[in-house]
Amino acid sequence: MSDSTIDPRSLRTPPRRPLRLSWSDERVRGIVWQVLVVGLVGSIVWWLWSNTVHNLEVRRIATGFGFLTREAGLPIAEHVIDYSPTDTYFRALMVGLLNTLKVAIVGIILATILGTLIGIARLSKNWLLAKLAAVYVEVIRDLPLLLQLLFWYAILQGLPGPRQAIHPMEGVFLSNRGLKLPWIEWQDGHSYALLMLILGAVATWLYRRQALARQMRDGRPRPVWPVGLGLTLGLPLVVWAAAGAPWTVDWPALRGFNFQGGLNVSPEYFALLLGLVLYTAGFIAEIVRAGIQAVALGQWEAAQALGLRSGQVLKLIVLPQALRVIIPPMTSQYLNITKNSSLAVAIGYQDIVSIANTTLNQTGQAIEGIAIIMLVYLTISLSISLFMNWYNARIALVER
Amino acid sequence: MQPFGPSLTRALSIAALGIGLALPLAAKAQAPAGAANTLDAVRARGSLICGVNTGLAGFAQPDSQGVWRGFDADYCRAVAAAIFGDPNKVRFVPTTAQVRFTALQSGEVDMLARNTTWTLSRDTSLGLDFTATNFYDGQGFMVKASAGVKSAKELEGATICVQPGTTTEQNLTDWARANRIRFTPVVIERLEELLSAYVSGRCDAYTTDVSGLAATRSAQQRPADHLILPDIISKEPLALGVRQGDARFADITRWVHFLLLSAEEFGITQANVDQMANDPRPEVQRILGKNGGLGEMLGLQNGWAVNVLKAVGNYGELFQRHLVPLGIQRGPNALWTQGGLQFSPPFR
Numbered sequence A: 001m002s003d004s005t006i007d008p009r010s011l012r013t014p015p016r017r018p019l020r021l022s023w024s025d026e027r028v029r030g031i032v033w034q035v036l037v038v039g040l041v042g043s044i045v046w047w048l049w050s051n052t053v054h055n056l057e058v059r060r061i062a063t064g065f066g067f068l069t070r071e072a073g074l075p076i077a078e079h080v081i082d083y084s085p086t087d088t089y090f091r092a093l094m095v096g097l098l099n100t101l102k103v104a105i106v107g108i109i110l111a112t113i114l115g116t117l118i119g120i121a122r123l124s125k126n127w128l129l130a131k132l133a134a135v136y137v138e139v140i141r142d143l144p145l146l147l148q149l150l151f152w153y154a155i156l157q158g159l160p161g162p163r164q165a166i167h168p169m170e171g172v173f174l175s176n177r178g179l180k181l182p183w184i185e186w187q188d189g190h191s192y193a194l195l196m197l198i199l200g201a202v203a204t205w206l207y208r209r210q211a212l213a214r215q216m217r218d219g220r221p222r223p224v225w226p227v228g229l230g231l232t233l234g235l236p237l238v239v240w241a242a243a244g245a246p247w248t249v250d251w252p253a254l255r256g257f258n259f260q261g262g263l264n265v266s267p268e269y270f271a272l273l274l275g276l277v278l279y280t281a282g283f284i285a286e287i288v289r290a291g292i293q294a295v296a297l298g299q300w301e302a303a304q305a306l307g308l309r310s311g312q313v314l315k316l317i318v319l320p321q322a323l324r325v326i327i328p329p330m331t332s333q334y335l336n337i338t339k340n341s342s343l344a345v346a347i348g349y350q351d352i353v354s355i356a357n358t359t360l361n362q363t364g365q366a367i368e369g370i371a372i373i374m375l376v377y378l379t380i381s382l383s384i385s386l387f388m389n390w391y392n393a394r395i396a397l398v399e400r
Numbered sequence B: 001m002q003p004f005g006p007s008l009t010r011a012l013s014i015a016a017l018g019i020g021l022a023l024p025l026a027a028k029a030q031a032p033a034g035a036a037n038t039l040d041a042v043r044a045r046g047s048l049i050c051g052v053n054t055g056l057a058g059f060a061q062p063d064s065q066g067v068w069r070g071f072d073a074d075y076c077r078a079v080a081a082a083i084f085g086d087p088n089k090v091r092f093v094p095t096t097a098q099v100r101f102t103a104l105q106s107g108e109v110d111m112l113a114r115n116t117t118w119t120l121s122r123d124t125s126l127g128l129d130f131t132a133t134n135f136y137d138g139q140g141f142m143v144k145a146s147a148g149v150k151s152a153k154e155l156e157g158a159t160i161c162v163q164p165g166t167t168t169e170q171n172l173t174d175w176a177r178a179n180r181i182r183f184t185p186v187v188i189e190r191l192e193e194l195l196s197a198y199v200s201g202r203c204d205a206y207t208t209d210v211s212g213l214a215a216t217r218s219a220q221q222r223p224a225d226h227l228i229l230p231d232i233i234s235k236e237p238l239a240l241g242v243r244q245g246d247a248r249f250a251d252i253t254r255w256v257h258f259l260l261l262s263a264e265e266f267g268i269t270q271a272n273v274d275q276m277a278n279d280p281r282p283e284v285q286r287i288l289g290k291n292g293g294l295g296e297m298l299g300l301q302n303g304w305a306v307n308v309l310k311a312v313g314n315y316g317e318l319f320q321r322h323l324v325p326l327g328i329q330r331g332p333n334a335l336w337t338q339g340g341l342q343f344s345p346p347f348r
């Protein structure tokens, strides 16, 4: 399109006709209809709402969100932030939310990795590998997730008790209480180092962008990794050393009924994560396979003919095109993992649904409890969607 | 049982509650207190819908024919017999601890006869009324006998299985705090799943009302492998519940319970109820509806008491039939004349 040929006068808006209050005026009709529809929907919502409030009052069911500041008294086994039963319902719900995020985020990452590997394996020229991948996908997708979760949880419960724990190496114990690992005692120095790691990663990313831009100009590739290594590894190490190189290992040890100290992966979390990852990987594998197969064979051949190495073919030619097919369905899988994580209730992992359910039972405020659950899932899902849409737009083929 | 049970039930009852609340009350004009009239609804439907446990031996559990058996199940039958003269006009709805209140609020069940502890907050903010304590209980702990634990105080550091949405989980945290005991909870809604976590050794202890412990213990393959610790950490008056503001229906459930107690007190049993009609004692005559018109005052027929007692027997018989075999003693549930807490106001 060459815009120089457009007569600028043609872009002017036509003069506004004065509104005639007549049914034959299209704009008047439009406004009337819109007012009617909005008014109708609004009054239905208002009617339902006022009925609800009235009925709750009549039935003496407590209402409002005042309960959020009351003491919860709930026991919660796993919490990312400090929590004790004397804390408020609000904090208990935050703990639940973080537990949901903990399983959803790790689940999304692991399912993506595993699913991609299986998807690629299904396309492998190795017959056995391809068949194994195909069987995996078929079996795992056909069994209800809830059954799989109960299955994994039952298996983990079948592990020996803490006294007979499986003890493959120093500090590692596997029992029906979960997986115990040694862990460093977290100190300020570690937080600083972690901060540096994040900053280093961002800096590396910026540096890479610059290096690529310069390569565009002069055609000379510049290796990014030395700088990246320095920024993401060297920098945190230096900061950690400067903070006095804190390093105390917290070894798990059997004391009384259970192991104390160290890092604990509970059977509930592990069963849920395992179930979600294995299940969703089956779907992701198919998405990845479809994405790769969607790239025309000619593209591979053309890239090879240009003399690109096979890694480069995948990275520069095939993946960018495959990703455009992969990302949108992948978004739904990520949403699925998040929503499916609510099956946690069945196996006693205390996610937001479990804690909100208990809250609504203890306070009797079902409507508020459900509203909180919906708000949480809506927010998480919209965030995932927004991020994936942004990413999708970024990698979309720019038509020139 | 199907694994989708509780979540689906919950979803349905919450949806029903939402819809029910969002629509105007059906009989707003006739019932200014706003209570839907449960008795009329039950009569019109032709059956009572009773919320019970999902399966707790001795209290409410389906037998091999799918017939609900147990102490609480018979309370449902007694109320049905009082209303219809027929103990079989009951539909049992299993409810987990979590969904029971929503099920009652939403109208999915007419009443709860389900190990539900009477507490102030439940009584005031859950839209329900407790009518009669049919079992005085307290919370305890059960451990594997092999663990060598003799008292709950020794549970420091233990992992404890507990059902969510119960007074049990709140008492547990209170008790642990007061006694400076640290514990790891395992919180699972479905009783079956929770018990399998305890049995498999995922938990060191299982805590609930002692009656529930006894019921669970008796249902294990080898009950002797499990030990109920002597410590009782709470008061659990397990009571019948109805929707708040429905005084008539509340009275019926309350007086069905008192009838069972009074019958025991005056020696009226399932077997002798017909002969007892000729008993000269005035209170017996009033109880059995020969005199006084008490049944009509409740909105029932005067023969209600005979129907109830013929259907299920008196309180002592119920206890003997369902709970004594589990090893549960009368204890505080003895009649007041025997030094217990079960006491019926006069039938007058």
Ligand SMILES: N[C@@H](CCC(=O)N[C@@H](CS)C(=O)NCC(=O)O)C(=O)O
Binding pocket: B053, B054, B055, B056, B095, B096, B097, B114, B115, B116, B117, B163, B165, B166, B167, B168, B189, B190, B191, B208, B209, B211, B212, B213, B236, B238
């Ligand atoms: N009395 C306590 C606990 C009641 C309760 O739910 N007890 C458990 C264990 S005895 C039970 O009956 N579970 C049966 C089920 O979930 O179906 C309460 O009212 O919160």
